[in-house]
Amino acid sequence: AQKVTQAQTEISVVEKEDVTLDCVYETRDTTYYLFWYKQPPSGELVFLIRRNSFDEQNEISGRYSWNFQKSTSSFNFTITASQVVDSAVYFCALNERDKIIFGKGTRLHILP
Amino acid sequence: EAGVAQSPRYKIIEKRQSVAFWCNPISGHATLYWYQQILGQGPKLLIQFQNNGVVDDSQLPKDRFSAERLKGVDSTLKIQPAKLEDSAVYLCASSLYGRAMDTQYFGPGTRLTVL
Numbered sequence: 001a002q003k004v005t006q007a008q009t010e011i012s013v014v015e016k017e018d019v020t021l022d023c024v025y026e027t028r029d030t031t032y033y034l035f036w037y038k039q040p041p042s043g044e045l046v047f048l049i050r051r052n053s054f055d056e057q058n059e060i061s062g063r064y065s066w067n068f069q070k071s072t073s074s075f076n077f078t079i080t081a082s083q084v085v086d087s088a089v090y091f092c093a094l095n096e097r098d099k100i101i102f103g104k105g106t107r108l109h110i111l112p
Numbered sequence: 113e114a115g116v117a118q119s120p121r122y123k124i125i126e127k128r129q130s131v132a133f134w135c136n137p138i139s140g141h142a143t144l145y146w147y148q149q150i151l152g153q154g155p156k157l158l159i160q161f162q163n164n165g166v167v168d169d170s171q172l173p174k175d176r177f178s179a180e181r182l183k184g185v186d187s188t189l190k191i192q193p194a195k196l197e198d199s200a201v202y203l204c205a206s207s208l209y210g211r212a213m214d215t216q217y218f219g220p221g222t223r224l225t226v227l
Binding site: 004031037042046098 | 152153154155156157168201203205210211212213215216217218219220221223
């Protein structure tokens with residue numbers, strides 16, 4: 001069985017603060033893929049990043065960074081110097097054997 | 113490149129009525145997905161098509177939901193008759209081949225309210 005847990009239901013931070021969104025997953029497979037999506041108020045899920053289970057190298061893209069640790073089955077997402085436009089719901093997802101399951105999401109509020 | 117298109121964006125119906133949603137995937141994407149997203153939850157897969165064939169419809173309530181992708185391109189999801197608990201956002205997504213490594217790209221969704 002596969003499972004994705006995003007324990008933080010809602011987070012509020014003041015603009016320019018750093019914030020980390022947690023994602024913990026469960027899988028019995030050795031080959032799998034992890035994703036992060038952003039869902040702004042408009043409703044569309046926007047793809048942010050994909051990671052395969054064999055690549056534990058952390059990734060940075062502008063103000064976004066991802067920390068993948070197989071030892072703790074975590075794939076956390078950090079926004080540095082947050083901005084109001086980062087306000088959205090963020091979903092972590094796990095895909096193994098061509099089946100994807102999403103976490104329940106973390107609603108992020110960036111306060112001006 | 114055009115993204116995934118969906119229509120309508122919003123729909124309000126009475127319970128027991130019928131409703132249909134349309135999706136046009138990214139050009140060249142063989143795999144099309146329909147998801148249901150209830151408020152406060154992540155998307156839940158309803159049905160997955162590979163070209164015009166169904167790959168997975170295990171979570172589709174087949175007594176009231178149906179979907180087709182006749183020519184392997186666009187798709188229609190229908191609910192007949194609708195229940196109050198069907199109120200949700202219905203998201204369509206597509207990916208190149210439907211493999212675990214393939215990124216799914218989502219449309220803007222249809223927000224359904226059943227009164």
